[in-house]
Amino acid sequence: MDTFNNNNNLRVTSGLENNWRITSKWAMFFAVIGFIGAGLYLLGAAAIIPVFRMMVAMGTLPEPISMLLGSMSWFFVLIYLLAVAAMFFLALFHLKFSNGINRAINFTDQNSFEIAWRNLRNYFRLNGIMIIIGIALYIVLIAVAASMGASAMDQLNY
Amino acid sequence: MEDLNQPLDAGLGAEASDHGLKITDEICAYWRETANWALFIAVLMFILIGFIMIGMLFGGYAAMSEGVASVTLILAFFLYGLVIFFPAWYYYKFSTLTKQAINFGDNNALEDGFDYLKRFYRFVGILVIAVFALYILLIIFGISMMGSMGRGL
Numbered sequence: 001m002d003t004f005n006n007n008n009n010l011r012v013t014s015g016l017e018n019n020w021r022i023t024s025k026w027a028m029f030f031a032v033i034g035f036i037g038a039g040l041y042l043l044g045a046a047a048i049i050p051v052f053r054m055m056v057a058m059g060t061l062p063e064p065i066s067m068l069l070g071s072m073s074w075f076f077v078l079i080y081l082l083a084v085a086a087m088f089f090l091a092l093f094h095l096k097f098s099n100g101i102n103r104a105i106n107f108t109d110q111n112s113f114e115i116a117w118r119n120l121r122n123y124f125r126l127n128g129i130m131i132i133i134g135i136a137l138y139i140v141l142i143a144v145a146a147s148m149g150a151s152a153m154d155q156l157n158y
Numbered sequence: 159m160e161d162l163n164q165p166l167d168a169g170l171g172a173e174a175s176d177h178g179l180k181i182t183d184e185i186c187a188y189w190r191e192t193a194n195w196a197l198f199i200a201v202l203m204f205i206l207i208g209f210i211m212i213g214m215l216f217g218g219y220a221a222m223s224e225g226v227a228s229v230t231l232i233l234a235f236f237l238y239g240l241v242i243f244f245p246a247w248y249y250y251k252f253s254t255l256t257k258q259a260i261n262f263g264d265n266n267a268l269e270d271g272f273d274y275l276k277r278f279y280r281f282v283g284i285l286v287i288a289v290f291a292l293y294i295l296l297i298i299f300g301i302s303m304m305g306s307m308g309r310g311l
Contacts, residue, residue: 009263010186012179019272026279033286108178117188124195131202 020101027120028098034091041084048080049073086130093123186260193260193271197253203246210239241285248278 052073056066100116103109214235221228255271258264 010181010259010265010268012181013265013269015269016272019269019276023272023276023279026276026283029283030279030286104179110179113179114182114185114188117185117192121188121192121195124192124199128195128198131199 017105021105024098024101024116027094031091031095031098034087034094038084038088038091041080041087045077045080045084048077052076083130086126090123090126090130093119093126097123189256190260193253193256196249196275200246200249200253203242203249207239207242207246210235210242214239244281245278248274248281252278 055061059066096119097116100112100119104113104116214232217235218228218232221231252271252274255267255274259268259271
């Protein structure tokens with residue numbers, strides 16, 4: 001059972017501090033990369049609608065897909081921006097974790113210590129939720145593609 | 159005179175630091191939730207490795223029947239699986255050891271658990287650096303190829 005709690009014996013050791021310090025350095029590295037990536041993806045958002053319009057104008061796409069791209073381009077932009085926002089927050093949580101751990105160890109700051117672990121928890125939670133949403137989106141896309149394929153097959157048969 | 163009024167385990171195992179940082183119930187709750195999410199991600203990664211292994215078997219078999227370089231294909235799939243296996247294992251160990259530490263007050267398990275988290279971060283960080291380096295090399299290679307083609311024209 002996970003509800004049994006006995007943390008009286010748990011204490012912060014020099015080995016733990018060393019591990020946390022190294023982990024926080026890598027977390028800072030990921031935070032910097034995450035911020036740069038989120039910025040670049042945000043710039044890329046401006047190109048989504050023109051690219052969709054160009055793809056529709058070329059006329060090489062099947063009719064249902066070009067209709068979908070034409071009518072729901074704002075929906076795709078919204079999903080893209082949500083993904084960029086998630087990327088930004090993941091980087092922010094890593095940054096706060098890294099700063100919190102460093103401040104906690106260097107200045108024996110209990111408040112920073114708790115904030116750091118809350119931010120690492122937030123990072124893992126957001127990461128997990130994004131993975132669940134990603135898998136759900138995949139399943140929806142597969143279902144949509146299968147239904148479109150089935151309807152196309154029906155049209156061919158009649 | 160040596161101080162004899164010490165607990166029996168003084169100086170043994172993990173050294174307590176001089177810091178006054180406390181592991182509170184709130185922090186334990188954060189760790190527990192972090193460990194649960196880590197286990198979830200690790201399980202998904204193990205499932206992905208399973209899919210990769212299935213792909214390796216089918217892809218290798220198909221390539222063998224087509225007569226193309228099946229060993230290269232199998233090796234590529236295997237490497238892909240291996241690259242995902244290590245982070246998945248580190249997350250799994252971090253999760254189980256941290257939960258054990260919280261449930262039974264086991265400080266050694268706590269140290270081992272966070273050691274695995276550190277290993278995870280280090281592994282993925284080095285992987286990211288390696289991929290970036292590869293990208294840069296490919297860009298340099300591409301530019302030099304374009305330059306030599308331009309001179310050839």
